Amino acid sequence: MGALPGFGWRIGYLVWFLLDWGRLVSDLTLEDIAKKAGVSRSTVSRVVNDHPNVREDVRERVKEVIQSTGYQPHAAARSLASQHSWMVGLVLPRNVSSFFTDPYFPRLTQGIAQACNQHNYTLSLFLIGTKEDEEKIYPRVSRKGLLDGVLLQSDQIGDQLADQLIRSNIPLVIIGRPFSNKNVSYIDVDNTNSAFIAVSHLIRLGYKRIGTITGVPTRTVSLDRQEGYIKALIERGRDIDESLIVEGDFTEAGGYYAMQRMLPHKPDAVFAGSDTMALGAMRAVRETGLRVPEDIAFVGFDDLPLATLPEPRLTTMRQPVYQFGIKAVEILLDVIENGITPPRRVIMETELIIRDSCGASRRR
Amino acid sequence: MGALPGFGWRIGYLVWFLLDWGRLVSDLTLEDIAKKAGVSRSTVSRVVNDHPNVREDVRERVKEVIQSTGYQPHAAARSLASQHSWMVGLVLPRNVSSFFTDPYFPRLTQGIAQACNQHNYTLSLFLIGTKEDEEKIYPRVSRKGLLDGVLLQSDQIGDQLADQLIRSNIPLVIIGRPFSNKNVSYIDVDNTNSAFIAVSHLIRLGYKRIGTITGVPTRTVSLDRQEGYIKALIERGRDIDESLIVEGDFTEAGGYYAMQRMLPHKPDAVFAGSDTMALGAMRAVRETGLRVPEDIAFVGFDDLPLATLPEPRLTTMRQPVYQFGIKAVEILLDVIENGITPPRRVIMETELIIRDSCGASRRR
């Protein structure tokens, strides 16, 4: 360039020309629209943002220009000037390896995405895959000027990210019951009580040796459901047989192996901490030649679509997962738009769906 | 305010003070860092962006200040100035109602998210839920200054969004084979050939009446796999029996009902267009008292984790779904960073995984 200043200048001019041409074709700015409509930048901005105090005919005229040019405000510029990005983040933790195994997360994500669409927010997805991701996640999520708020699936014990986000003061809603009962908004079902109901149902049907397959012990959801199981037994004066409490990991395979471990202890009914595990467990039962529910009855948790498919159809606690997502977004947006309020706790309703696997129809 | 100008002024002052205090605590700007480090804004910017041409001791000093203050550049400001957002969008279409039924999409999403993490891009997720979403999606995705590029799952026939995005000139990679063979980059497996191989495998095992359960006919993936099925039969001089070609919809239930329709026509083997459908179909077979693979053999497509679980374990075409996601991101970033190049087509390898459901071990 230095050697050919004239040439460099020409190149520069050409580039300018191309850029400018590009701008005219598709990258119009507020200023351009203003010029075309014969008003000022401010007025166009008011029209775009539906402010009152614009004369009706002016508003029409500007809207027409916007229509005909296909003008769209520049997202980054708007974010910078307004300090508001209209984006929320969804963070799903690492040990949700079940992300693609258990339909729970896709379903949740769908609800969240749906609500974001409705409210015209953009959803960013942060899936933590590796250990390194986990270390870099906080700066990424909390980066200034990126997100207006974050949804965090977190019922892990000792979740550092949750702590960091709480301290960072970014609007936050946690999905699931956080382990240390901090000053956060969260949304969950009453897992303990739901499990209580499920197990009580089995007791009422007359089963004597009721086992449970729990989730990973590092999540409150597992703990809570196990607690509900124990409470239900104790309330009816039953003893707790530790050999009937086995650990799964919320996967089909986990349920399968857990059941294999439980079988020698002769359960006559099982409360599984998730439908996916129930399915695995029933497979294990079937393989030994025993029948569900005649020999071993089952109650699951979630009410996934696939719970209704196999024979016998699964009796299960229905969680409104999709509504979960919707509601979580609504709470978050409320916090974003109306400022920090006392933390909300929303507990959503569950419902026992009685089908075949619990043997209810057979026993009465 | 007008009535109490003095008060208004004081409020203003207070607000200024609070804002400024907030800034000092957590919302530092480049300028602040520059001041603290005794250099100019430009120099700090260079350090942050790893530009060369900064003296080593200066770089160190600035980095220290950044470390100790926890400074983070403002995402929106950076995007505005650099015309680069470091965000990519993933758009999943509406008729992927199977999003939460078929683990394919979660798995794909995971791969994509993983790659985004690796390259320090932020992923935005656009799930199209309703008809209205579909209408509003294009402006949302193409909004200026929001995304650097988009990944679109699109093998739907007549996908308008694909057309619009192609015309918009935003860097784009399509996941799946687009129906009208446009000038786009896309990534897919060779569905036709893969199906050909799967069906040839059944033929080789000696089955005479081989049926197929197809996906929805509005997606190229269904068409391609069906075509492979037909080609394989024709190549071996078999007749095509239309009653053995039934339509599913990529869901378990769809496979189940499809199989019920096919059963009266006495197939002795079935190639299912997806593992999920194969599972449903095998359930239908089991219910009639027939056995897999003794009475009817099965080959699926996808190699989902759950394909290995039930007895008999499913013989299937393995697709590298996760790698799909990774690769798609890599192509997209290449387009983003190196400008428009001739469209890339990447066809990924599949692999026939022989297990029990095809009866291979039994027949030889």
Added chain:
DNA sequence: CCAAAACCTGGAAGCGCTCCCAACCGCTAT
């Protein structure tokens, strides 16, 4: 030892928008 080249640094002009403020308009009420 000096000129040229290479390297470093700060200033300033944006990126495209929001929003405050002052000015202006056409009325009504005095």
Added chain:
DNA sequence: ATAGCGGTTGGGAGCGCTTCCAGGTTTTGG
């Protein structure tokens, strides 16, 4: 006629960053 009042409008100062450019400093080679 004129002050006063909403409603409406344009100008301008940012938002926090990147990047070009010019000037200053150091290094290099003859």
